[in-house]
Amino acid sequence: MKCLTRSNIKNDKSAQMHTLEAIMAATLMVVIIIFAVQATSLTPLTSSTANAHIESQMYMMGQDMLTALDHSPNGQNSDLKDAIIEWDGERYVWDGNKYKSDENESNILSGPVVDMFELSTVRNGIAHNLQFTYIDEEGSETTDYIYNGEPSDNAVIVSRKVLISDSDIENYASYIDSTKISDIDNTTALYNIIDVKLTLWRM
Numbered sequence: 201m202k203c204l205t206r207s208n209i210k211n212d213k214s215a216q217m218h219t220l221e222a223i224m225a226a227t228l229m230v231v232i233i234i235f236a237v238q239a240t241s242l243t244p245l246t247s248s249t250a251n252a253h254i255e256s257q258m259y260m261m262g263q264d265m266l267t268a269l270d271h272s273p274n275g276q277n278s279d280l281k282d283a284i285i286e287w288d289g290e291r292y293v294w295d296g297n298k299y300k301s302d303e304n305e306s307n308i309l310s311g312p313v314v315d316m317f318e319l320s321t322v323r324n325g326i327a328h329n330l331q332f333t334y335i336d337e338e339g340s341e342t343t344d345y346i347y348n349g350e351p352s353d354n355a356v357i358v359s360r361k362v363l364i365s366d367s368d369i370e371n372y373a374s375y376i377d378s379t380k381i382s383d384i385d386n387t388t389a390l391y392n393i394i395d396v397k398l399t400l401w402r403m
Contacts, residue, residue: 279312289378355401
């Protein structure tokens with residue numbers, strides 16, 4: 201019987217092949233593990249980071265929109281304030297071409313607020329709701345001005361308060377009847393405080 205020695209093992213080609221295969225297999229496993237770890241690492245292109253970036257952009261855009269609409273040059277009413285004063289109490293929905301009342305389809309919303317939304321949100325595929333919250337006898341009430349459905353989980357909300365004075369309302373009875381927004385204090389020149397809430401989300 202032949203005795204195994206170091207010399208015999210070194211000369212054994214089969215043993216050398218097995219050793220080489222084992223080294224190659226181990227190297228391959230290490231490469232696969234490294235690749236898997238790198239593939240699952242958080243990078244700027246991952247979903248969570250991208251969503252956070254988009255939400256941040258929408259939030260800034262919403263703030264800029266309300267700031268621009270609430271700008272009042274030369275002591276005049278801002279476009280946002282005029283929209284509240286001239287509101288007929290109806291809820292408007294974007295139908296793909298225009299904002300129509302969901303109660304009366306022939307009633308079309310127009311004006312600077314509409315122009316702003318068409319330019320900033322509609323063209324960019326961003327859904328939006330605009331709501332007015334006002335003070336009443338029970339505390340506060342919220343109603344829709346523009347409504348485009350239930351917001352998604354990644355929606356952002358921005359708001360801005362607008363003060364309405366008694367002198368801004370021409371016909372109290374008609375305005376209260378259509379909007380339900382009443383005078384919160386008959387002893388002062390303040391009519392009501394409207395909290396305008398803008399909700400934005402990607403479709």
